[in-house]
Amino acid sequence: MTLAIDVKGLTKRFGRKTAVDHIDIAVPQGEVWGFLGPNGSGKTTTIRMLCGLLSADDGTGTCLGLDFRTQAEAIKLQVGYMTQKFSFWEDLSIRENLEFVARLYGLPDRRRKVDETLARLGLTDRQRQLAGHLSGGWKQRMALAACTLHDPRLLLLDEPTAGVDPKARRDFWEEIHALSEAGLTVLVSTHYMDEAERCDRIVYILGGRLVARGSVAEVIGQSGLITFEIQGADVRHLAKALQGQPGVDYAGFFGAALHVSGRDRAGLESAMAPYRGRPGLAVHETVPSLEDVFIHLQEKAP
Amino acid sequence: MNMLRRIGAILVKEFLQMRRDRLTLGMIVGVPLMQLCLFGFAINLNPHDLPAAIAIDDPGPFARSIVAALENTSYFQIIDETNSPTAARRLLQEGRVIFVVEIPENFSRDIVRGARPDLLIEADATDPAAGSYALSAFNMLAATALRDDLVGPLAARAQGPPPFNTVSHLLYNPESITQYNIIPGLLAVILTMTMVLMTCLALTRERERGTYENLLAMPASPLEIMVGKIVPNIAIGAVQSAIILLMARYVFHIPMIGSLPLLGGALAIYIVANLAVGYTFSTVAQNQLQAMQMTLFFILPAILLSGFAFPFMGMPAWARWIGEVMPATHFLRIVRGILLKGNGPAEIWPDIWPLGLFTLAAGSLALARFRRTLD
Structure with a gap:
């Protein structure tokens, strides 16, 4: 080569x-x-x-x-x-x-x-x-x-x-x-x-x-990032509430959906818990997008 | 009220931007200061202490009194004394003196005899304004110069008509036509203006528009870029020179006594000198406005201190030193010398080498400011 x-x-x-x-x-x-x-x-x-x-x-x-x-x-x-x-x-x-x-x-x-x-x-x-x-x-x-x-x-x-x-x-x-x-x-x-x-x-x-x-x-794999996607009508108001919670490194929009990312699975799960099963909201784990990874890299930089 | 607020907002923005542009700030202070110094201290329309040579062909007692009387007028500064009118004339030709005073053979004897000999002054009239006051002073000499010498048996000579005649010859421009002085000088000034500005703008424009980066990324070296950008300006300089010289010849009827090829050679050096200055400026200027300002800063002294607008010899020493550095000063002398005096290579040499030296220095500076890269 x-x-x-x-x-x-x-x-x-x-x-x-x-x-x-x-x-x-x-x-x-x-x-x-x-x-x-x-x-x-x-x-x-x-x-x-x-x-x-x-x-x-x-x-x-x-x-x-x-x-x-x-x-x-x-x-x-x-x-x-x-x-x-x-x-x-x-x-x-x-x-x-x-x-x-x-x-x-x-x-x-x-x-x-x-x-x-x-x-x-x-x-x-x-x-x-x-x-x-x-x-x-x-x-x-x-x-x-x-x-x-x-x-x-x-x-x-x-x-x-x-x-x-x-x-x-x-x-x-x-x-x-x-x-x-x-x-x-x-x-x-x-x-x-x-x-x-x-x-x-x-x-x-x-x-x-x-x-x-x-x-x-x-x-994406190297980043070790775990991302949850929340979809639904009121998803717009959730970003602020999730940002800064333990386990959540970053919460931001990917199209109309909210991506919540972090490297601590347990922390993320507990942050997601209140929203699971809420009517009108769908929460599931997804593959982080490249954008999630880059924002994550940029945010954790000093 | 709203209108005032908006005007205020724009004012604040303008001042902020002005503060960022250091060069413009410098110009705001620098240009008036420079003009004040040049007009206030350097320029003198009634110049004193003009360099003169004296050729004494008479061993008699009165020659010394004439020299003393000349210097007493404060218009003349005798920088050379010789017994050869030819040698004195050469100083005139080279522009090192503006006047040659000749005390002829038997001057003293003829005064004693009452024969009223002639005292001859030859003046370089290429710049008619420079010597006019001095010439009037010279013409007054006849009545007063020898007053203290004409005593005892010669006392009678002090009465009646002056003991000698003053005769002045205006050389190179006997009719004192101003155009003879100005038009050749314009060649120097116009060329400096366009050559420096065009070169400086041409390169600054590439940089300002980002195309310079592209040129460098392609296989063009800075040297090639410089040469390629400068050659068109040489052509422009040649066209301008041709226009000025043709107008000078056929519209203003300026005499062209000397060799035009020689003038062409000097022109070439002069043009290159100015292009080098323009290139050096372009390596400093951030944008085209700054390029214009820097050019202005260079051209002002070239017009004011070169002897173009005001008599060079009338300026104080510091101003003459600045003038001596500038290519326009030397080229001005060369072009006036060749056209009006018919100077050849030997006579213009004293101005050719400083011009060459300047070109070399400016060229080296331009090359030193060269960057093969963007850093």
Whole structure:
């Protein structure tokens, strides 16, 4: 198994604050890895270090077999990086943006390559539109087109679907999976649980530290979390009453249902007891959702 | 009442934001202070102590009195004394002196004889305003300079017409046409303005819009980005120079005595110097507004202290030192020298090397501020 990303002890400090604190990541080639964690947990910083935009203060390892600290320039040639904020030229058309990128990478047969990429992402009809006039979903498509134009071996996507409508998000992920099937490795940061569930593996970081890693089921299993689901008409008033009771680490809504989670089964059971059998309420144990796990991780953090 | 409350809310927000923007705060205080100092202390429209050379071709007794009388006017500062008018003329050509006073052969003898010899002053009139007061003072010399010497047997010479004539030659701009001075100077000022601003804005814009991160993530090195962004500005500078020079030639009829290729070479150095300054600013400025402000801070002294708007020699020493650092000052002398005086490489060298040095320093600073990464 070849590792596309294999770094150990990745660390970045800004002044006295440690933004990324000794993170180890090993992503096998061709897999799609989700990168999760609250805002400000160090996701963007990690991605920027991997593609050579920030210099790491500590850590060793390779990206696509190249030393990520000393061979950043060579890595850049084979990596596609999509920034969190749209960062193409709004006063250029889609085509002009792509042509510029193609020139920068020195792609042979530029026109054909741009045509193909436009067609692949359904941008052909809009190629003359200025990037600044596109809606969020189309901007994101254009950005994906631009950062896959040079056939990178590794794609680093920093919250690519933030603020994009569900249909566009779905289409985007179709594209990601198609690319992955063609052998591309993808590391994508996101806040959406449904997107996390579409990843082969997820990594959860918190305060610059890696706190969970594995498939969705593994991460849920590792958490040791027990979750009860309460459904019913008056469930909305229960959250406050349950929050803070012994055994209850967290009570919050999952859709219309209330999820009550904790790691102490006895405590949870006794907290649930008053509600069991209450008319109009259904209480049963359920598999914790990824969201339950993440909120739990975030809440128990100091 | 509600309206006042809402206005108040906006006021509070504005002040909070103003407090955050340190550079703007600095400008609020810095710009008036700078202007006050420059206009209040540095600028002098009636300049005294102008550098002059004196060429004495007469061993007689009166030459010394003439030198003393010149200095007594407080308008002249004799910085060189020679017996060769050619050497003195060269100082004029290089712009190191504004005046050359020539005491001709047999000056003293002719005074004694009552032959009323000529006392000649040659003035660099490229900046007609600079020397006009000094020239009036010079013309008064004839009546008073030798009053203390003309005693005893010569007392008769003190009566009647002055013992010698003053003759002034205005060189390079004999008709004292202001445009001859201003138009070449504009070349320096306009170029500095656009080159610094355009470069600074071009890079700050990429940073402000987040596209700089994208450029760096792609295989573009900061050096390549810098060169790629600066070259268009060189072209802009060339177009502007061509417009100004064509207008100067065909609309304002500015004489162009010297070599235009030489001017082109100096222009190239000057443009690069300003681009380097613009790039360095862009590495500091957080946004385009700050870029504009920093440019303003650079351009004000370039206009006021370079000798463009006001006579350079009339400024106090500290202001001249600041002026000497700025590329505009040297380029101003070069362009006036080449166009009006017909200066060649040897004469402009004293201004070329400081310009080159500045370019080198600004370029190194720009390179040192380079970041291969975002940190």
